[in-house]
Amino acid sequence: MDDKALEVLNTVFGYSEFRGAQSTIIQQLIAGKDAVVLMPTGGGKSLCYQIPAIVRDGCGIVISPLIALMQDQVGALQQLGVKAAYLNSTLDASEAADVENRLLAGQLDLLYVAPERMMTPTFLGLLEQADIALFAIDEAHCVSQWGHDFRPEYIQLSILHERFPQIPRIALTATADEPTRNEIISRLDLSQAGRFIASFDRPNICYRIAQSTGNAREALLRFILNDHENEAGIVYCLSRNKVEQTAEWLNSKGLTALPYHAGLPAKTRQKHQQRFLMEDGVIIVATIAFGMGIDKPDVRFVAHLNMPKSIEAYYQETGRAGRDGLPSDAWMMYGLQDVIKLRQMMDSSEADEQHKRVEQHKLQSMLGFCELTTCRRQGLLRYFGEQLDQPCGNCDTCLTPVETWDATVAAQKALSAVHRTGQRFGVNYLIDVLRGSENERLKYFGHDKLSVYGIGDDLDKQQWRSIFRQLIAHDLLSVDIEGHGNLRLTEACRPVLRGEQTLMLRKDSKQVKAARKGRKTFDTSKAKDSQLWEALRSCRKQLADQNNVPPYVIFHDATLAEMVERQPQNREQFSRVSGVGDSKLEKYADDFLAVILSHIEQTSPGKPDTAAESLRLFKSGMDIEAIAAQRNIKPSTVYSHMATCIEQGEIDLNEVVRLKDQELAAIQEAILATDDGHHKLKPVYEALDGMFEYEVLRCVQAAMSAA
Numbered sequence: 001m002d003d004k005a006l007e008v009l010n011t012v013f014g015y016s017e018f019r020g021a022q023s024t025i026i027q028q029l030i031a032g033k034d035a036v037v038l039m040p041t042g043g044g045k046s047l048c049y050q051i052p053a054i055v056r057d058g059c060g061i062v063i064s065p066l067i068a069l070m071q072d073q074v075g076a077l078q079q080l081g082v083k084a085a086y087l088n089s090t091l092d093a094s095e096a097a098d099v100e101n102r103l104l105a106g107q108l109d110l111l112y113v114a115p116e117r118m119m120t121p122t123f124l125g126l127l128e129q130a131d132i133a134l135f136a137i138d139e140a141h142c143v144s145q146w147g148h149d150f151r152p153e154y155i156q157l158s159i160l161h162e163r164f165p166q167i168p169r170i171a172l173t174a175t176a177d178e179p180t181r182n183e184i185i186s187r188l189d190l191s192q193a194g195r196f197i198a199s200f201d202r203p204n205i206c207y208r209i210a211q212s213t214g215n216a217r218e219a220l221l222r223f224i225l226n227d228h229e230n231e232a233g234i235v236y237c238l239s240r241n242k243v244e245q246t247a248e249w250l251n252s253k254g255l256t257a258l259p260y261h262a263g264l265p266a267k268t269r270q271k272h273q274q275r276f277l278m279e280d281g282v283i284i285v286a287t288i289a290f291g292m293g294i295d296k297p298d299v300r301f302v303a304h305l306n307m308p309k310s311i312e313a314y315y316q317e318t319g320r321a322g323r324d325g326l327p328s329d330a331w332m333m334y335g336l337q338d339v340i341k342l343r344q345m346m347d348s349s350e351a352d353e354q355h356k357r358v359e360q361h362k363l364q365s366m367l368g369f370c371e372l373t374t375c376r377r378q379g380l381l382r383y384f385g386e387q388l389d390q391p392c393g394n395c396d397t398c399l400t401p402v403e404t405w406d407a408t409v410a411a412q413k414a415l416s417a418v419h420r421t422g423q424r425f426g427v428n429y430l431i432d433v434l435r436g437s438e439n440e441r442l443k444y445f446g447h448d449k450l451s452v453y454g455i456g457d458d459l460d461k462q463q464w465r466s467i468f469r470q471l472i473a474h475d476l477l478s479v480d481i482e483g484h485g486n487l488r489l490t491e492a493c494r495p496v497l498r499g500e501q502t503l504m505l506r507k508d509s510k511q512v513k514a515a516r517k518g519r520k521t522f523d524t525s526k527a528k529d530s531q532l533w534e535a536l537r538s539c540r541k542q543l544a545d546q547n548n549v550p551p552y553v554i555f556h557d558a559t560l561a562e563m564v565e566r567q568p569q570n571r572e573q574f575s576r577v578s579g580v581g582d583s584k585l586e587k588y589a590d591d592f593l594a595v596i597l598s599h600i601e602q603t604s605p606g607k608p609d610t611a612a613e614s615l616r617l618f619k620s621g622m623d624i625e626a627i628a629a630q631r632n633i634k635p636s637t638v639y640s641h642m643a644t645c646i647e648q649g650e651i652d653l654n655e656v657v658r659l660k661d662q663e664l665a666a667i668q669e670a671i672l673a674t675d676d677g678h679h680k681l682k683p684v685y686e687a688l689d690g691m692f693e694y695e696v697l698r699c700v701q702a703a704m705s706a707a
């Protein structure tokens, strides 16, 4: 184990240990060897090249096709104190020249480059004069001509190996399938490289698919309010219209929801995306066009109001949730209409026969996935060729086992109704027949005379809709191509009709309510902790605005959550929180510590015995420093004990701190002027231009609340 790498992980990134194969991959590169890395989104790919680039001599060159992502990453690295820059079309000539000079002068650890620039003779020439640590080829699946993200320039990247045979290369992707993997290896000439293929499981994502029995929008709203209030999320809809309507409706319910689709002006899209990144708790309602190139780590939920066309699409879209590893939800609501619509779309597709068959198969798999009565995660991973031995315990079917029932007879009735009415009618009509409705149209066709008329009045409309949905999903019924939604029998239904096959169907829960209620991102059952959470979030937002970066670039949610849990009270303890490296400790510790300390004071004026002990020593004549030394605690802690005692009227302010009348008045005034009900000290501190220590301010504040 190279100590250097671990040290960089600790001091620069503020993390205590490597994850999964990270360490091995990093060693491989530091040793000058190549690597191919397949890891799911959020797996921690970036560190795999960032650390070796920092540890090795020279600059790491990162080829990345997504300009927005590049700026994001460089911004985040600079916050960590890493010498990083990028070269792409957004820079003007003099800015670009400046970056190139820094590269040649050996002043960069990491340089992000767009592929089209990489391949220019000028840039390759420049590289020959520079000291290069490694080449990282991000989004390496872009070499695949069969993939959706094909980039012709990526194919030329094989030149790197020819021109710079000594320099290690690492190719990374989150695309799982084997053909793509093989293409990366052969096209980039990486057959000698170490291969690192991680599991594609995203254990922090909880998969939930609810069967719609009515108003999906209402269900979505309840889901958001119950589980994700004030959190960032993406809601996917199929059409632009539905995007607009849904966003508007969510806004009318008091949420911040912004539409995003290809029909909006580029400026509006840009603005909405920016707000999503920079503000807390923004929901984007989008067509699938949104998400590519968005690297926001704290997306807490992805919701689908329409079913995706394949499991691949579902995995990719839901994968945008929870990159930071914290609990997140993939929530979907689907119903009979989705099934009918998608079936029609497939059947009427212009694609050639072979293509159509592939699409049909993918849709069929997706439908099957929705109707699963066993663990969703097992189903999902199985589809990608991975085996999960135990049910996961973190999906709807695991959390609330699905009840099934023997629906053979009901299915026979439904199928007979289709048959007897000539396979020319849609679901609603068929349900009318089954339930013996007094429908005029039905009488006109003489269908009230059929043997199936009224044989299904033991079930209500919703139950029948559920049955029809599942019959279509199981491919026992097909939908007409003309678009009327008429149902036909398929070959596969015969054994059921003839009574040769039992059919078990899922019992849809009556309520639209999703499977699980009230889980929060972290434990907010203790109200005071969630108060601290909110206070930390607003501190982070303030700093983000000041620095003009998204909040997560200051600290990730995981880091804030750890602050809530551990409540560090001094720099030393603060530095041990995961995600706090040297640079951020320097920049932000004081702000966050002030928030935490002020929170501790408000919520536990107790720790009474320890405060009492400090008070006893103080009254015996020791000063604060001496008490701290004797008790082996920080002076600031002793001060906070004193503040507690002042607040409880056990000691007077002027015994603890000596202030001139004018000074006291100034502090009191500042406290009153800045008070917003949260008793924050930072604004007071600032209002007084840092003239008084926090400890002093805290004691004055305590005296004021004692009064």
Ligand code: ADP
Pocket (backbone or CB within 6 Å): 015, 016, 017, 018, 019, 022, 039, 040, 041, 042, 043, 044, 045, 046, 047, 297, 323, 324, 325, 556, 578
């Ligand atoms: P990917 O590029 O694979 O989607 P990232 O490199 O963005 O993933 O990493 C995902 C998240 O995990 C980031 O927030 C990153 O800071 C965090 N992370 C990566 N490695 C570690 C580690 N060893 N310890 C703690 N957090 C880590």
Ligand code: ZN
Pocket (backbone or CB within 6 Å): 374, 375, 376, 377, 378, 391, 392, 393, 394, 395, 396, 397, 398
């Ligand atoms: Zn499960």
